[in-house]
Amino acid sequence: MNKKLLCAAMLGGLAFAGAASAQEFDDRWYLTGSAGMNIQDNKRDSRDAPFLALGVGKFLNPNWSLDAELNYQKPKADRNQDLNWSQYGISLDARYHFLAEGRNWNPYVLMGLGYQRAEEEFDPSNPLLPARFTRNGAPSVQKDGHVAGKLGFGAQGDVGRVKIRTELAYRIDAHDDSVGAFLSDDVPRDDGADWFGDVLASVGVVVPLGPEPMVPVAPAPPPPPAPPVQEAPVPVTIDLRGVNFDFDKSTLRADSLAILNEALEILRRYPEVRVEVAGHTDLCGSDAYNQSLSERRARAVYDYMTSNGIDSSRLAGPIGYGESRPLEQTEQTQPGCRNERNRRTELNVQN
Incomplete structure (x- = not known):
């Protein structure tokens, strides 16, 4: 199938939920x-x-x-x-x-x-x-x-x-x-x-006081247009931007579920697609700590997908890459190392 179009459909469905992602701490009264x-x-x-x-x-x-x-x-x-x-x-x-x-x-x-x-x-x-x-x-x-x-x-x-x-x-x-x-x-x-x-x-x-912060569920994305007859294979990475974790937790927050549900809907629509579940961290902290942290958070996304009907045979991982694959090179000390783009969870579409 056309993986560029699949990536566009997934990112379109995730954009609304990602834009409404909550803060990294509970600021309720x-x-x-x-x-x-x-x-x-x-x-x-x-x-x-x-x-x-x-x-x-x-x-x-x-x-x-x-x-x-x-x-x-x-x-x-x-x-x-x-x-x-x-x-x-x-x-x-x-x-x-x-x-x-x-x-x-x-x-x-x-x-x-x-x-x-x-x-x-x-x-x-x-x-x-x-x-x-x-x-x-x-x-x-x-x-x-x-x-x-x-x-x-x-x-x-x-x-x-x-x-x-x-x-x-x-x-x-x-x-x-x-x-x-x-x-x-x-x-x-x-x-x-x-x-x-x-x-x-x-x-x-x-x-x-009050309910935990929630984000509205985005409407299902429109079906992608028909793919061209021929296209060279390209690597596709879906950045689950907005799948955040509490400061001292490795469990999924309520505001992350809307984003993951969009990814689940896409995977159900295209049952032939296999993805790798990968976790990454920023450059703060030691290599060993960041490796463990990325593995735990990738595991949380993996477990949520399998518990919601995605067969484990379609998922590679979960794999933690620690701080080894930053999207942006930053300092390794506070506060410069705190980078939102590097703290991410990805689904990497497999050939």
Whole structure:
């Protein structure tokens, strides 16, 4: 058959889906919820307490995420646990995620800045308090708002529809007018504390909002015109442009399926055609790593075709060529080596 015309038909069918290919990371907004233990600074004169947090955020790129989060905890006063003591606030937290191919759990570091408010009920007759707090009568309440910073680390795991976070953070709380600071020992003092350091240990969930990004299925390409009577054989390579993979995955994404379905339709229409399934990478990383990566991704395309009715006798491979056949020569170091054209999967029509 005329392989040039076959190539034109396949590329025409794939062009629409390829143009709508999605980004290399999930940039949907998500909701977060977490629960854990707030290990209070000893100078607060309060007990450790559980805390809850709710937030919203999104990934700005494959590595950086940004969350806005509300938190609430209600520790008990150490000297009198019948007194009310509550603390709540808001923070803006940036996380840098250390991603790796094929790994479901990835560590991250955390940096945050926010505002905390404390409401401490106290007994004004306590002799350890300075004069400005003392008076006769019922318990009083000291309310104070202040800046708070956060540093920490954790790990985020992909368990399907939701993700799981485990985290340990240190919150620096600039609470400089705390009643508890004057009661943390038995010695009357004229000064309290300028800041407190609390440890936050938590487990939480990340729930993406909305459906996963999808691309519309392109209409079937028109049948190719009749081939000329004679034509010299030519090599044909069909670049599956748009068949992308998540940054740390070697499984097919939803937006790749429309493109592969077009290729399946062409192969069903021309049952005599045999193709080689080939994977390629860009020039980033070691030769051994890129060889393995190209083989895994070629295997994903091969398995999808055989599971959708294409007999394995019509498929050569899957074969990974690693970084050995770049379409464009680039540097071998970041960021110049990151080349979309070299990161590709191909179907090579066999004679």
